[in-house]
Amino acid sequence: MANTNENSTIGIGWYVHLPFCRTKCGYCDFYSLPTVSSLIPDLVRAIVGEIDLRMPNRPVRTIFVGGGTPTELPAENLDELLEAIGRMAGAAVSEWTVEANPSSASDLKLDVLRRRGVNRISFGAQSFFPEDLAVLERIHDPSHIPESIDAARRAGFDNVNLDLIYGIPGQSMQRWRESLARAIDLGTDHLSCYSLMYETGTALTKFRDQGRVTPCDESLEADMFEATIDVLANAGYVQYEISNFAKPGRRCEANLIYWRNEEYLGVGPSAVSYLDGLRRKNIVDVRKYVNWMAGQPDDLVVESESLTPMARAAETAIQMLRLIEGIDRTHFIAATGFDPISLFADALSETTTAGLVEITPTHIRLTRRGLLLSNYVMRAFLSAVEDENPTRAPTQQFVTLQIEKT
Ligand code: SF4
Structure with a gap:
């Protein structure tokens, strides 16, 4: 696999959506559901089949395997899937990211990722404080974050992202600054810092509407965003997108494809593609997705849009x-x-x-x-x-x- 080249714009991105998570986080509106172990082998086969069917004859520059929590897959299924993806994508790939939960990235799975060519790992850390993680209904404990980064470094990852969230109900400026400081101390190569969103239909939004959680004050949230910019700049991170900060040479190329509105192939349930001027979204149901690939009549595409x-x-x-x-x-x-x-x-x-x-x-x-x-x-x-x-x-x-x- 070639080294990451921030100036390269040749080739497309691939996005692979694995929808399983151990539990549903209260703020999450992405398509994810509790792991259904019996579906995993069929899902892997369906994703490989969809790539084989739909992959355009263009070099692949980036691969992003997200979800869901890809590392919820057992090691042997993860290995089978990544082997097939790597083989079909070819040698032009410069960046291959897999998302992971800090509590599900075992040494065995991290070794599988590295062996199959994954060169970037993204952990959903969100906060270093148990109070914040409880509000978000995350399953991991703050101690899992440094442990998972250590394990990733041992496995050979030199490009590690942490996702963090600010504007969490009850979170103070001091607590947010402390989360940033700990992420910096861990030597993280890239940080994605998003403000908490209240998406339609999520448990967190319901709790807000019922008065069970009080959203962060808007001016505090704005101050947290400004503090993020200043703290991370002082620590040597370059802000290259509103919410994304990278050490030199460590920008996320896969996301740059979206932000430049370039082409990408999305496979798996709920995945979006943008190819040849046509945007399309796959069916948002893992059972129907698997059935479609097995020859059932449900249509794979639920939305498509050709822009003027x-x-x-x-x-x-x-x-x-x-x-x-x-x-x-x-x-x-x-x-x-x-x-x-x-x-x-x-x-x-x-x-x-x-x-x-x-x-x-x-x-x-x-x-x-x-x-x-x-x-x-x-x-x-x-x-x-x-x-x-x-x-x-x-x-x-x-x-x-x-x-x-x-
Ligand atoms: S682990 Fe990620 S994808 Fe899964 S429910 Fe939580 S936020 Fe959503």
């Missing part, structure tokens, strides 16, 4: 605005055929006047204030195409489904 050129341009703009470098004007024109300065003239006038966006000779990017109000900026950019054709505006949600979260 202008809708695609707007979607590309809001994805690229997430990047700290912003919208590369030359790249944007080459990818979409539109000049962003004229396409988003009204949105730019409004957001630059408000100090949320700045225009450089080469890029359009969020200011520091704009980072705090990015949703407002993105709505302004989307309104440019909604005004043009209200029925064809892209949905930001649809393209951010597969970003790291386990």
Whole structure:
């Protein structure tokens, strides 16, 4: 496998969704369910079959195996799946990530990952405090986090991500800063720091609506975000996306494919693909997914969307605005055929006047204030195409489904 090359943009990404978790975390709205052991062999066969059926004849640059919790699979099933993925993906892959829960990454499974070519591991740490983990209904204990990182290093991983969450009910600024400090002390190569979201239909949202949890104060949450930027910058991490921070050479290439609105193949139940201008989402039911691959009539695809050129341009703009470098004007024109300065003239006038966006000779990017109000900026950019054709505006949600979260 080639070394990670942050400048390479040749090839597509593959995303593989494994839906099983030991239990459901209260805030999670990704497709996941308690592990059904009897389905695992069929699921592995179905995923391998889907890749074989659908893989485009294009080099594969990144692989991201997420979920769910991929490391919930027994070692022999994980081995079978990863062997097949690696064989079909070929030698052009520069980054191969697998998501793991700190409590399910055994030495045996970590050895399987390394042996099959996985070179990046992403742990869903979320917090170093039991009170926070209890609110989130995570199954791991804070002590599992350093243990799992140690085990990953022993297995040979030199590229380790931790996901952390701020804005948890009851979390103080001091506790958030302490979680950041511990993640830094562990020598983590990459940190994804997301604010807690109250997604429709989750247990946490129900608890909030019932008054059983009190959401974090908005101004405290904004202060936590600003503290994150400053603390991680002082520790040598480069913020390259609103919520993502990396040591030099350690940006997540798989996620950069989403944020640049480039092509990817998604396989497994609920996975989203974006190929040849068509976005499609697989069926959100592991039994139906397995049955489809075994020849049952249920349709694999439950949503598909072919964007108009202008809708695609707007979607590309809001994805690229997430990047700290912003919208590369030359790249944007080459990818979409539109000049962003004229396409988003009204949105730019409004957001630059408000100090949320700045225009450089080469890029359009969020200011520091704009980072705090990015949703407002993105709505302004989307309104440019909604005004043009209200029925064809892209949905930001649809393209951010597969970003790291386990
Ligand atoms: S947050 Fe991650 S570990 Fe928790 S239920 Fe969702 S996918 Fe599973």
